[in-house]
Amino acid sequence: MTKKKWLLIPLVLVLILVSFxxxxxxxxxxxxxxxxxxxxxxxxxxxxxxxxxxxxxxxxxxVYRVLDNGEVFKEIPxxxxxxxxxxxxxxxxxxxxxxxxxxxxxxxxxxxxxxxxxxxxNKESLNKIMDSVNKELEAFNKNRKQTKNASVEQKDGKFQIIPEVQGDSIDTKKFISAAAKSIEKGESDIELTKFIEKPTILATDDNLKKELDNINKVAEINASYSINGQEVKIPKDKMASWVIFEDGKLNLKQDEVKKYVEELGATYNTSTNPSKFKSTKRGEVSVPAGALSWTIATDTEVAQLTEQILKGEDFSGRVPAFQGSGTPASSLIGNSYIEVDLQNQHMWYYKDGQVALETPVITGKPSTPTPPGVFYVWNKKRNEILRGEDYASPVDYWMPIDWTGVGIHDSPWQNDGAYGGNSFQTVGSHGCINTPPSVCAKLFDMIEVGVPVVVF
Incomplete structure (x- = not known):
């Protein structure tokens, strides 16, 4: 075969390939x-x-296929x-x-x-199917490792940063939204693993480190109340147990704070607790709650106390939020008050800790006794007619102390020698404190509305 013929073979092959x-x-x-x-x-x-x-x-x-790492998780016709x-x-x-x-x-x-x-x-059909898929994924996630953000937690007696956890659970909210859009576009499948939840807060997050510093400040503050003239310290370990860090924010466990405030109220509320009182003749006595009282406003105080603590600064002398006729800011009774001793049938008016006036009185008879309690003169009136079911008594001086009609007033119908002793058992009032007219006139001019009245 000549050289030319050999050269034709590759050319033919090329032509065949090009043609094909x-x-x-x-x-x-x-x-x-x-x-x-x-x-x-x-x-x-x-x-x-x-x-x-x-x-x-x-x-x-x-069908529209939901894939899990390439394998079919669900097919939807x-x-x-x-x-x-x-x-x-x-x-x-x-x-x-x-x-x-x-x-x-x-x-x-x-x-x-x-x-x-x-x-x-069909939007309605789409939403119905997506709801069904969502429920399946929620059940599916229970068997998968949950993704967790880095957090600050109390461990081994101190707060520290707990690293994030990368799991393989599916972010169902993002998946359902993406799947609905994918179906509307006419796509044929979607991959679950593209929607694995990722931690959004890492242990290296500067804000997390700052929050740890803030938490330690909060956990170490010195805090106390001033209630009825007493200092009431909030235990440090209790405050530290309230501190939580959730969703990237420092906060306090509101249920625990509320429990503490409720315990505070149970101990100190003068609306439900008796008051200790140093009487003139009988030493220290326990006086039931009366019209002059206060109650810690629990929900308001929880919010205000939380805000105060989260500042991370020491505080003292805090007066709790309250409601009522009295205030926890100072002693309920103070140094100026009217004292009514039912046992001794005697009344004193103390002004700045000193006796300014005293007198024997006649209180309620056994069938309508004068109620004991911490009250206050909430009004002063002249020339009133006191009325009841079976009486109408005109008086010159009227000083009501509770909300049921009990008060201090002059009683010109009583004999001068009847005041004091046991006369209340026979000529006692319907609950009011009968006072000699001349003494009542002086008392009326000496006191101001709001003066406490301690009856025991």
Whole structure:
């Protein structure tokens, strides 16, 4: 064989290859490349018309797949969503994207999948199915490792940063939102692992470190109340146990703070607790709660105390939020008050700790006794008529001390020698404190509205 003939062989081979390449390129100008997928349907080597026919036949079998690391977690028939597709547009778009001159690339790498173009979707059906998927994912997450943010917690007696935890649980809220949009676009699947929850607060977060400093400040503050003239310290270990760090914020356990404030009220509220009183003749006595009292306003105090503590600064002399006629800011009775000793049938008026006036009195008879308690003169009136079911008594001086009609007044109908002793048992009042007229006039002028009245 001559040299020329040998040279013709490669040329012929090249011509054959070029011819085959061109033939294939021309063929794929009107047909889909190998491994071409539209939705979940293989349209390889089909013409546009053939692909449209096949898709129209199989469209009811189309499913939307939820994948977990490539494996099918759930399949949702698209017809259950009431979806309609624009097959013509989908096929034309897919054909326009392929390059027939690169037909050989489909044997190396499959062409990018084309999703069916959706015309519309039934929103009600979509929402119903998404609710169902959400419930399945919530159950699915229970068996997976939960992602946790870095946090500040009390451990081994001190607060420290606990590192974040990267789990493999799914952020269901983000997934459901993305899946709904994906379905509306006509896509065929979605991958769960793209929605694994990620910690948003890391142990290296500067704000977390600052909060740790703030927490330690809060846990170490010195704090106390001033209640009825007494200092009431809040235990440091108790305050430290209230501190929490949640969602990137320093706060206090509100239920624990409320429990403490309620205990404070149970111990000190003068509306429910008796008051210790140093009497003139009988030493220290216990006087029941009366009209002059206060109660800690629990919810308001919880909010205000929380705000105060979170400042991270020492405080003392705090007066709790309260409601009532008295105030916890100072001693309920103080140094100026009226003392009524029922046992001794005697009354004193102390002004700045000194006796300014005293007198024997007549209090309620056994059937209508004068109630004991810490009261106060809430009004002063002249020339009143005191009325009851079986009486109407005019008086010159009237000083009510509670809300049931009990008060201090002059009693001109009583004999001068009747005041004091045991006369209350026979000529006693309906509950009021009968006072000699001349003494009552002096007392009326000496006192101010608001003066405490201690009856025991």
């Amino acid at each position: 390449y061109c033939y294939q390129a021309i063929q794929f100008q009107n047909k889909f490349l190998d491994k071409t997928m539209i939705g979940n349907t293989d349209v390889s080597k089909l013409t546009k018309e053939e692909a449209k026919t096949k898709l129209n036949e199989l469209v009811d079998a189309e 698209k017809k259950e969503l009431g979806m309609e597709y624009d097959i013509d547009k989908t096929v034309n778009n897919a054909m326009s994207k392929q390059n027939s001159w690169l037909w050989f690339m489909s044997y190396i790498q499959a062409p990018e999948k084309e999703d069916l173009e959706a015309k519309g979707i």
